[in-house]
Amino acid sequence: MQITDVLLAPGDGAFFYDDQEAIRSGATQDGFIYVGAPITPGFKSIRIPASSLSIGLILADETVVWGDMMNVQYSGAGGRDPLFDTIQISDLTSRVVAPRLFEVDASRFRKSCTTVFEPVDHLRLPLAVEYGVSQALLRAAAHLQRKTMAEIICAEFDLPLPTCSVPIYCQSGDAREINVDKMILKAVDVLPHGLINSRQKFGVGGRTFMEFVKWVAARTREIGRPGYQPVLHFDVYGWIGQEIGLDPQRIADFICRVAESVPGFTVNVESPADYGSTKAQIENYAEIVSILDNRGSSARIVVDERCNTLEDIRLFAEAKAAHLVQIKTPDVGSLDDTARAVLICKQNQVGAYVGGSCTETDLSAQASVHISVATQADMMLAKPGMGVDEAFSIVGNEQNRLLAILNRRATKNVR
Structure with missing residues (x-):
């Protein structure tokens, strides 16, 4: 023992x-x-x-x-x-x-x-x-x-040893403009989160949010290096549903307008609405996903609220009730379940995003990197904290160190 x-x-x-x-x-x-x-x-x-x-x-x-x-x-x-x-x-x-x-x-x-x-x-x-x-x-x-x-x-x-890196997603906190600039200069794969968690930040009819989306795209083109094309990912904390109502058709219409306002970019919209229960969330998110897919929209729905445990994630993935599931590691619990959650998403052709929270620590962030890379998740959160620099370096450096070790292992095995 x-x-x-x-x-x-x-x-x-x-x-x-x-x-x-x-x-x-x-x-x-x-x-x-x-x-x-x-x-x-x-x-x-x-x-x-x-x-x-x-x-x-x-x-x-x-x-x-x-x-x-x-x-x-x-x-x-x-x-x-x-x-x-x-x-x-x-x-x-x-x-x-x-x-x-x-x-x-x-x-x-x-x-x-x-x-x-x-x-x-x-x-x-x-x-x-x-x-x-x-x-x-x-x-x-x-x-x-x-x-x-x-x-x-x-x-x-029983997974093959990975050779590819996992895209990293950064969150801005309330210091949106400054942190967006940092993300662009560091060529972050997915940005900026935006913390759209109040009526003031979302705006009447979503106008404030829409202007922010267009500003992020314009700023990326303005100061980003040539060829840099990040995924734009915005967490709206249910405010689309709060502001314009919970009808899936109206929510899909709004999300389509958001995506069309920034042509050439893939747009992720996280937590567009909160329907009050896991069952209702699955039913309505599946309908929103279906509408967007039938329209050929570049927008993708990301689920967070009401999708916490491994069983929740299984239900959302099997119902195709999101394009991308946030596997929010402290809410999932055991890292064994986090790994299983990624694999369940992959089996159901749903994107797996190993997320978490700004409240975490360096140790939990580093462990999450190993799960993300081992299972080859679609993206992982730069964490902890609300600053870009520290979280991006903790997660990015851990991933680079890990891949260097795995590459050495692979090279020795070939010899």
Whole structure:
């Protein structure tokens, strides 16, 4: 039994937890804070610093491997787990998870996850716990087998070793114009997110949003290097449905106009509307997708809210209720499930986007890179934080290091 002890260390996420319902209901910003009373249970204010909890597994050779637990920025919204509570999560991990860890063969990643993540009193463990512990277990297996985390995933899922990089998607936060310029200068594959999360940012009838889309395309042509043609990806947090209504035909008409305003670009629209439940989301998103496909539009629908767990992702993929599924890693839970989610999307000819949240950490971001590259996802999020530079370097550099190792392995095998 290679795990001899367990360490827990409280930490910080790279951004803030935000009460999405309060923001959607009209809370105004005063500098960096939001003014008003919170609505979502657990929030004492609308914006609070993100917390995390690190778990360290001490192996028999005294090596310590780590994983980080946290929830996403908009915790408690769209069917997600509630706000992260470090004290409660620490207590549960010590009482329930740690004893299970001492019993597993840490060199076998997926089997260890199955054992450690057994339900408690018929209830699934908090997804943040699964997420952080699975990172540590994946690092343990990699250490014990002297492989990269990606190679462990490839071996356990019977996948070929990858040779291609995965496109990286950056998010702007509220510093839209400055961060768009940074993304363009760094030739980011997919940009800019935009954080269109309020009526003010979306505008009456979507006019403010439409102008922003056209500005991003124009700015790309203005300062981008010759031949640079990124995918334009905008997260509108349900505001198309909020502003113009939930009729799929009207939403598809609007999205078509957005795509037609920037000819030559592929446009991803994430979370165009929130229909209140997973079932309703699947039915209506499938109709929007069908309308856009029949029109031959270059626009693609991306699902986020109401598509959280592996089973949710399976339902959306099988129903073709999105062109691209965000596999939001802290909401999915175990990294084993994240890898399975990518493969399910591929089996159903639906795009797989390994996302996550600005509230994550460097360790969780690096582990996500290995899953993304091993499964050859369609794109992955630059994370953590809301700044472009740090997240892009953490994810991009980890990917480049990983591919250099895998290339060396392939070259040695050929010889």
